[in-house]
Amino acid sequence: MDNLSLKKDILAKIKEYDSIIIARHSRPDGDCIGSSLGLRDILRTSFPEKKIYSIGKDSASYLDFIGKEDDEVSEDIYKDSLMIIVDTSVMDRIDNSNYKIAKETIKIDHHINVEPYGDICYVRDDLPAACAIICDFYKTFSDELKMTKDGATALFCGMVTDTGRFRYRGMTKEVYELVGMLVDFGIDTEYVFSNLYIKDSGVLKLEGWLLNHYKETPNGVAYIYITKKIIKKFKLTYEEASSLINSLDSIKGDLIWIAFIDYEASIRVRLRSRYVPCVSVGQKYRGGGHANACGATVYNKKEINALLNDADKVVKEYKENNEGWL
Ligand SMILES: [Mn+2]
Structure with missing residues (x-):
């Protein structure tokens, strides 16, 4: 219809x-x-x-x-x-x-x-x-x-x-x-x-921490793992912790960016991307959403690494076949 x-x-x-x-x-x-x-x-x-x-x-x-x-x-x-x-x-x-x-x-x-x-x-x-x-x-x-x-x-x-x-x-x-x-x-x-968008000073300090601690995969995936310890240290709500994903959205060459957040017994994953869709990665790990913004859930370090590997491959393939990305 x-x-x-x-x-x-x-x-x-x-x-x-x-x-x-x-x-x-x-x-x-x-x-x-x-x-x-x-x-x-x-x-x-x-x-x-x-x-x-x-x-x-x-x-x-x-x-x-x-x-x-x-x-x-x-x-x-x-x-x-x-x-x-x-x-x-x-x-x-x-x-x-x-x-x-x-x-x-x-x-x-x-x-x-x-x-x-x-x-x-x-x-x-x-x-x-x-x-x-x-x-x-x-x-x-x-x-x-x-x-x-x-x-x-x-x-x-x-x-x-x-x-x-x-x-x-x-x-x-x-x-x-x-x-x-x-x-x-x-x-x-x-x-x-x-x-x-006006932020508490605690949230800004946390962004400072994040910008000093995020990591990158060889082909251009930026990621951060926000553990229970960090959530406690900066007195974060889950929403505040997961909104941190947006602080990784403007790093040159990192076409996918990911936040892993400890949440009860699982690790919630937020994935974002530009130019190249990231939803296939989210779907592989119990998630989904939009082409360039999706979620997933993993349960241990091994799964974090596997997900990062998959995301890295997606970026690698995209960069090999496309020009003009930033
Ligand atoms: Mn909506």
């Missing part, structure tokens, strides 16, 4: 239900909270007679500046509700197990559609953020939908975080126009950037 038909079906479903619950993935980021709260704002403002909730288990206090999700509701409410799940590629990652009892579900996502689910499955891997999908949905039906400045701020936040502050190639003319539409709501863009 084409995108416009899917959007029309989604709007028809929204109109059909008196109660709608929006869910998102676990260990939330700016895009999933932003798209959940942004969609909630659009639905509440456009359909004030309906009950609209954004509900998830894990919290991310650094995103409280764009608003808070709702408290859990009873199973009876779920049974009569439409559930819209945003930014979540696989059902396993939905941070709300009650999707199983919701009357109907809709998947709205921008990750590669490895696991279609929901009564309606609307996936746009041509857009760089779930927030961009919500913006486009709003734009398509702007003659009948409404949104406030708060909703636009939440959506803007997700656009900023999932595009690396508008730097990635996914920023097409169409996406810039969606961002422009949000700015037209009078949002304070500096407020969003400040809340997202």
Whole structure:
């Protein structure tokens, strides 16, 4: 089915239900909270007679500046509700197990559609953020939908975080126009950037440590292992530890960069790349995601080394067959 038909079906479903619950993935980021709260704002403002909730288990206090999700509701409410799940590629990652009892579900996502689910499955891997999908949905039906400045701020936040502050190639003319539409709501863009990127001095000191300690493979993979000891020393949350991956994103010649983070009994892996996709490496080690940004999980040093070897091979092959990379 084409995108416009899917959007029309989604709007028809929204109109059909008196109660709608929006869910998102676990260990939330700016895009999933932003798209959940942004969609909630659009639905509440456009359909004030309906009950609209954004509900998830894990919290991310650094995103409280764009608003808070709702408290859990009873199973009876779920049974009569439409559930819209945003930014979540696989059902396993939905941070709300009650999707199983919701009357109907809709998947709205921008990750590669490895696991279609929901009564309606609307996936746009041509857009760089779930927030961009919500913006486009709003734009398509702007003659009948409404949104406030708060909703636009939440959506803007997700656009900023999932595009690396508008730097990635996914920023097409169409996406810039969606961002422009949000700015037209009078949002304070500096407020969003400040809340997202002003850092505690402890985090900066940790970045200093990281830049002094990262390693490189022979063909150009930069990597860092953030152990339990380091997490304790710098008093990091898991989110802070994993966001450190971004500090390795501008090293000349290192086309893939990887952070290994101790997390409970496993080692979580975050992979990023430019020019060459890294997702095949993530998929080989219990993970996946986007072509140039994905995750994985490993369990010991041996697996770390095997993963690094695979990533190194990917870069080697790319460099041998391509020019113009930096
Ligand atoms: Mn996203």
